[in-house]
Amino acid sequence: MPGDDPDALVPGTFGPANQPSKTVRTYVQNSNDSPWLVNHHASDWFTTLPRAMVKTNIAQDLRTRHGLTAIPALGASLTRASMEGLVFSNRSHAATLTLADTVAMCRSMPLGFAPSDAGPIAVGDSCDVLANWDGRNDVNSRGALLFQRFWERATLGATLVEQATKNPWKNPFTATDPIGTPNGMAAAAGHRIDFGNALRDLASAGIAYNARFGDHHYATRNGTRIPIHGGGSTGGIYNVNIAQWDPAKGYTEMLHGSSYVQAVSFDGDACPDVRGFLTYSQSENPNSPHYADQTVEFSAKRWITQRFCEADILASPALTTVTVTG
Template sequence: STADIQTTLRRTQGLPWVNTIAADSSGHSFFSQSQVLPRITDELAQRCSTPLGRATYPSSGLAVLDGSRSDCALGSDPDAVQPGIFGPGRMPTVKDAPYVENSNDSAWLTNADAPLTGFERVFGTVAAPRSMRTRGAIEDVSAMAAKGRLTVGDLQDQQYANRAPAGDLAAADLARACTALPGGRAVGSDGTAVDVSAACGVLAHWDRKVDTGSRGALLFDRFWRRATAVPAAELWKVPFSAADPARTPNTLNTSAPGVTSALADAVAELRAARIALDAPLGDHQGVVRNGKRIPVGGGTESLGIWNKTEPVWDAAGGGYTEVSAGSSYIQAVGWDGSKCPVARTLLTYSQSSNPKSPHFSDQTELYSGERWVTSRFCEKDIARSPALRVVRVHEHR
């Protein structure tokens, strides 16, 4: 149960940095930022910060304290497992909300309908812009919660939905601005005029997804990586509002310096790499295993992609030729009224790092095909597995 999980977290305080999200078969949900954090209160940071700490603590939550003063010691919470760290009672926690969600952001909008506030700065920011991935996830998860009566199949569909929230916000405006460019040309960051007219239709017809077959996704991705270097105050017409954090900022400011030049640079880059502007994403984003190329969907976090893929760009190699990070262990779990959970899992990197193993790329290929592994918990489920093999191990005496 989620209560068991909370009890264990309180008793052990055994997690150095990750969040915990859980649900149980009784309908309870749970989130906790139950991390081992030094007991740095805002009051302590204000009183004991060095000049460097006075700059770093408000901006990043990184404290630099005056170690020469005994009154600047970290202190202790009565429920902490050891002195110098925060106790469980001071951790951001949500219980029994209609949904809980976190996409490597602070706990503030774990449930956007009931934001978490009142915690020390070291736990993360509040009332500040969220990542595009957090914004997209809030939209998707809140919609799923509103629908209700979800199945494991719904969770599986969400994993591979591959919607690009940044594309939903910006692609149409960019396509219109592209069409309006005099002579269909934009000036790149190096001052070179680039014919971008062919990109206008590609952007307009892109399906706003990062599936392996999505045409225009690669072009927008290469544009967006440059466009996000434009300060947010210039990039968006509607600024961030803490009163509407999941939907702001919005409305691309196509007249901002750097926006059309980012498009020109992206077009020039793809042409130099001999990649068609409307090439399917999977033709130029994948991994190689034992000489076999495996196309991979998903996209970078700045696009807001749920199915995160952080690929490595190699223009000479034909695009994104490897993946450095992203979706790793994935699970979709639920209950159907029986004693056993219904679970579908996937390890995107596959189970073995040995190129000679049959499990070196098997689940990576499943991931490429948007498929899953059926996890079997109960004996009857294990016995029904067509791949069941029983090995009896004994000790020689």
């Protein structure tokens, strides 16, 4: 109990012996979830610790499940470069689990019309757009906007009461398969309405359901829109960048998500091998050359070399020296 641990560093807190701890030579990951599944082999690592420390045998966030699927798939190729590719793959784990079901539901709409809260709306060729989408929220992706809006409708709801009752899943969570479950999309009439509402949301905001993702998911600097890839953790996307939905405008400026992003490896010499971004750039001054520069690089997925050792700094072609006196 807190306050009773003899090794507590501060009275009234848990001591180190009651903190989650494990040493492994493979990998660990966390996506703001319980430390229960920091590795795809970890389901029995922390089961004896207090629930205040580790919640076990509960459904995990889709972003956690994506990491626990994608990282082991890298195998021996777990390198700085492969991690860069993983972070910016922008794959929606929700789409991995439900896109086929979503397309099938779309194609089953009676007479080609989806129900919505405002009445029937034509699905047009939106089913084909989703079928041809690769499940990634890249700036050039077409279909990502429609699926993201549908998934938000299907999982978040418009009110707290709706959020408490929303359950898109066909197959429920099981503790014996915490990475693979829940999965599949339930064949519920409410999901047809969610899909129709998503189509209507986009149309009301003047957005085509086959529009490029980056045209409507962006950061604005000096009046210029910079396309931003990624998406919400609700969809299980590693690269979190969340924009608020405005019924009249669609997705607006980024609210939160990626800030400082880095990929680091240690390749045997004294200096770490690092690439990264400050995604919102370094300056708040619109007149500064650093007001948008790293945001532009982030948009283009051009990782920036970070230099830590003196020899690397001196070798930088962009190095300038400023002497301060006085």
